[in-house]
Amino acid sequence: MYPSIAIVNRIYPEHLGEKFCDINKYFFDERLRVGKKTTAGAVYKLAMNGVYGDSNNAYGPFYDPKYTMTVTVNGQLMLAMLCEWLLKVPGLSIVQSNTDGVTMMCPHVQMDVMRQVCKQWEALTKLELEEVLYERMAIRDVNNYIAVPYKGDPKRKGAYEYNYQYHQDPSAMIAPMAAEAALVYDRDIRTFITGHNNPFDFMLRGKVPRASTLVMRWPEWGAEQPVQNTTRYFISRSGGYLIKKMPPKGQVGTYKRKNKLTDEYYYSVLREIQAKGGERMDAAGTPYDERIHN
Incomplete structure (x- = not known):
């Protein structure tokens, strides 16, 4: 859009x-x-x-x-305007509105009125709307849902997606598959999972950066074996434990710095709180401040 x-x-x-x-x-x-x-x-x-x-x-x-x-702002205002106009249609309710579309429930007798409103919006904005009719929709939130059209395959978004491309992480695909089986096809979740025979759909991914190490550890034997930094694994009742070994990010006993803070902001707040002092000191003598510490 x-x-x-x-x-x-x-x-x-x-x-x-x-x-x-x-x-x-x-x-x-x-x-x-x-x-x-x-x-x-x-x-x-x-x-x-x-x-x-x-x-x-x-x-x-x-x-x-x-x-x-x-x-961006004009796009959001245009969609907000469309929602306002649509809500004037008797019996129509908005299910969700995202960055590029609106999902609604409309009485069959008001479909022509709804479409006329959409045409007026298209004439004003010079944009074209596409209409898809759903027979069922299971929605967690605006970014995570399954929508089943009257024609074609289900539309899966976010947590319900499982047809991943090769560069994406296809972990625990059994979860969205089971959710779809229950929500779309009214199947029993336990029966679906226990009857599913593709082991790769149950696998997860362990991943660490270069400075860290991923190891398989067997405590009962006192042994461990390094594995590659990106490893596929599955949860079982027996076997070893997958452990991430990561270098310390700071002195033990000190407060952890929040992510995505600029150095300029972090040190300006640090100078401010160090000048004032405080009761909640860490091992380095730094007072706690929620603006910069987790």
């Missing part, structure tokens, strides 16, 4: 000029020509979404926060 907003409204990163819109439009048209579900279509989609995402990357060639915020 976000690339489409930029295309129809001729929005572009200031340093790249208006030619950017023409190139973006070319990618959009080519994706429609080759088909959205094809490999080439996926490439064009990745190109458009990648450019939009990189527009908020300070180290990327497309960086322009004004472009990013113009597209």
Whole structure:
């Protein structure tokens, strides 16, 4: 949706000029020509979404926060407006609204009214909506759900996905498979799991960075064996334990620094609390502060 907003409204990163819109439009048209579900279509989609995402990357060639915020804020306001209009349809309720779409429950007798509202929204925003009718939807939250259309395969998102690509982590695929069996096909979870015979769907992944070590340990024998840093494993009633050995990240007995803090902010707060002192001191004599410590 976000690339489409930029295309129809001729929005572009200031340093790249208006030619950017023409190139973006070319990618959009080519994706429609080759088909959205094809490999080439996926490439064009990745190109458009990648450019939009990189527009908020300070180290990327497309960086322009004004472009990013113009597209993002307008997109969210457009969807909010669509929801407001739809909620005026008698009996209609919104199930969820995400960054690029709205899921709703609408009485059959109001379907034509709902579609007319959508057409008015399309005319105003210059965007095109796609309609998919679901016969069933199991939803945990806006990013995790299974939607079963009247035609085609179920749409799986987030925790319910199990058809992973090769670069993704296919751990514990039995969990979303069992959830789908129960929620979509009304099958018994225990029966499904005990009857499933693909061992790879039960496997998990152990992964450590280069500075750490992953080992299999057998306490009863006092033995351990290093394994590769990324290892597939399964949970069993017997066998060894998979252990992560990681170097210490700080002095034992000191407070742990929160993640994603800049050094400038961390040390400014540190100077402030050290000047004031406090009762909850760690082993290094540093007072605790929730702004910088876990």
